[in-house]
Amino acid sequence: MASELRNHDQELFWYQRRLGLAAVFVVLGFMLLLGRFVYLQVYQHKHFATLAEANRIDTQPAVPNRGIVTDRNGVVLASNYSAYTLELNPRKIANVEATIEEIGKIVDITPRDRRRFKRLFEEFRTNDSLPLKSRLTDEEVARVAANRFRLPGVEIKARLFRQYPMGEVASHVIGYIGRINQEEKARIDAGADATNYKGSDYIGKRGIEVAYERELHGIAGSTEVEVDASRRVIREISKKPSVAGNNLQLSLDIRLQKIAEDAFGNKRGALVAIEPATGDVLAFVSKPGYDPNLFVDGIDPQSWDALRDSPDKPMLNRPLQGGYPPGSTYKPFMALMAQELGARTAKQTISDPGYFSLGRKTWRDDKPGGHGLVDLVKSIIVSCDTYYYQLAAELDVDEWSKFMRQFGFGQKTGIDIDGELTGILPTREWKAKRFPKDPKFYVGDQVSLGIGQGFNTFTPMQMAYATSVLANRGVAFKPHLVKRIVDAKTGEARLTHPSAAYTIDLKPEHLDAVFRGLAGVVTEGTGRTAFLNAKYVSGGKTGTAQVFNLHGGDYKASQVAERLRDHAWYIAMAPLDQPKIALVAFVENGGFGAEAAAPIARKVLDAYFDPALLANALKSTRSADAEAAATAANNKAAAEASAAADMKRAR
């Protein structure tokens, strides 16, 4: 019994020891938990508090309104309007085709809408919603809204859309915006502007829209909202409004632009008119143009193919990207150079037999038998080739190109939109590089250059710039399409190019001689017919550029005969005593400058000096004032709609 009791006591002792050991474990376990609490709630508190805030707070970007573009007189060329769009979020839709089919039963979806959406869908493999149809009517919005429960992933959104009320007019200047593609997105994300583009779907693609993207885009705002785990908005916490992009006032006069474009009719070509005293580009024509509105919500493949494949190349910005020999429009500059370099005086005459010979080679003048005695002024008026053959043969090409460079030949003018071609102002170095098998620069090469043919390759923009610098007697202003950048809120404006870029040192009497020549062209020379009975005194020079040469033309011999005709040029300035406008008109395959280009220049100059003609310029399409008023109303409505959309999102 006693041993049993002892045994019992011993068992109890062992039991309690094990229980005590377990109790130690329990205490240690709870200590471990307390340690964990301290780690999470004290040591790591800041980290987790940040994460909890990040969970709870969502920052929704507020996309700024894009700046408005007007012409120099305030006529709206690019603006925004608010519209409802029907958007699909492909990520939330199992069968996109079936869903579009389903929507088609509720609202009208055109085949073009479908094609456009398909193209967008393939191009932008994003998680964002993509527009299927824009500009829904109130009734359509109501019908889609009523059916939303059975159309998951289908959304109605109020969005601001870009609108180009002038359509094709000045399309190559204004350009267009389009949806941000993957390449652009990658570039933005890598840059400093990434946060500013959060929420932006559109970006400038061409023309002013891309060149002034930074000004036009504006500064994105944001709304901080509290959200739950399913990202539903519970309440708004704070709001930083977006700042609208700056408005742009172009130097373009859209009335003059319209008249110039109409003057081309169905012809292909370019026209650039510059105000010499400022560098303001008054008109910038590239024919044919395109309708920029097509690109805004993404262009449908058929329209795009038509634009891309057209032999007329409507997407080519001819003033900047077309390189051609200047033909005889080069002669006034040659004449000025001859005097400045001391090779000729104004009075000095030559006898023109109708040809020029050098060694065994002969160059013919247009006029068989020649122009007789020719001085500098007459050489311009009658466009005497022989005078310039001789002159060119005497000069040194490097010295010559150095002079011409001052007028911007063979260089980018630095105009404020992209894509400018450099062109070719030949030098010995250039030839050696371009023709390594025949690197020598022959006098014969120089002879062709003298009449603006041969290797010379200049853009219409370069010709216009050179003409404006000549008209301004050597005082050069950088040509620009945007005149003022205007703060949308304060109305504060700043000029883009306030002062002269540089001045070429030229003798007044040398200039006067050239001007006498230019005046003679209009009164008695090659421009006489085109400028008969003009109410202003202008100077001009015709030119005809040979298509069929080594490198200048855009077209190949295999193309139709019409495309082998010469290009027609005309440069002009008026009024001649103090030019307020200098321009170049260029007609692709137009034939003689006097017949194809000069009449276009005449129409533009007539309008420039006649307020009545200018006032009627836009009447043929729509009233400019009404348009401006409508756009202003649109912008107001757009601002309200976007504010309403923000509110809705916040709610």
Next chain:
Amino acid sequence: MIHQIWSRLTDRLDPFLFAIVTAIAALGLLVLFSATNEMLSRVVSQSQKVVIAVAIMILIANLSPQFIARFAVPLYVIGIVLLVGVAVGGEVVKGARRWLKIPGVGNIQPSEIMKIALPLILAWYFERHEGAMNWRNYAVAAILVAIPFGLVYRQPDLGTALLIGASGCFVLYLAGLDWRIIILGAILAAVAFAAAWHFDWLHDYQKDRVLNFISPEQDVQDAGWHTVQAAIAIGSGGIFGKGWLQGTQTHLEFLPEKHTDFIFAVYGEEFGLLGGVVLVILYLLFIGRCFLIAANASTLFGRLIAGSMTLMFFTYAFVNIGMVTGMLPVVGVPLPFMSFGGTALMTLFIAVGILMSVQTHRKLVNS
């Protein structure tokens, strides 16, 4: 008369244990109100369950340990039969057979019965062989543990199986199982787990839970979500908490299972480190009292059942809080006396009732 009945019923209660359990349950209801986004109906429903569970606890406290021991074998047999029934014809919920539909009774979770039945039968068995234990007895005990463990593991419910296994092992440990065998068993368990992992005996979701435990941030949107969001909730609570009903993680639906298994995350977010310390102190006091009861129990059955229940309480609290704070993998263990739900509450209060019975029937046996 009424007074007599009342005193007869309450005589058998342990006032200290009762006070603390009531305090934890009351705290639980307070947190539940916040965790359910102020749904009073949930709180009322849980209160009713607490009242019923307390009534059953009082009833059991009034039974003598000897009387309770008589239920050991039937309860265990019923539990096994039901577990087999689950395996054959249980309701499949979220890919696992855990529930059994019994006409007239409703849905029951037989694994829950085993949490009590297994320690009970082991304590009963060891008392029967008191003073004459040999290795055969331990082998029989091991089989008694292995059968329910295997059945629950097959459901599959690895977490509950481990907890049931643990409750059995506590009895074996307290009964004096040789240390060498304990160490050997621990090594074997580790090897078994490694083998199960290596030979793919575990279900994918079980592997996921372990992997998520190791690096929860890797898969934030899916399985790791629970762990990450709970850690954010608790960590962001800081020292003083965000205040009752003020937890953003709780009220903006970032916390999953927030009124059941993850209720501690709500508590930690709203009451902070101070709240956590208070709760740990409450559990320590509760479990400390349970230890005293176990230490002073007058019979081997009483000692074993009280001791194993004590360790079970600790295990549940530790595993739950450890899992919510990201120290342990996610297993389905409710926080004792606080999580929403009737079944677990019932089991826990029955266990408290047994402890009270052991404590208050002590003198009777001695005298």
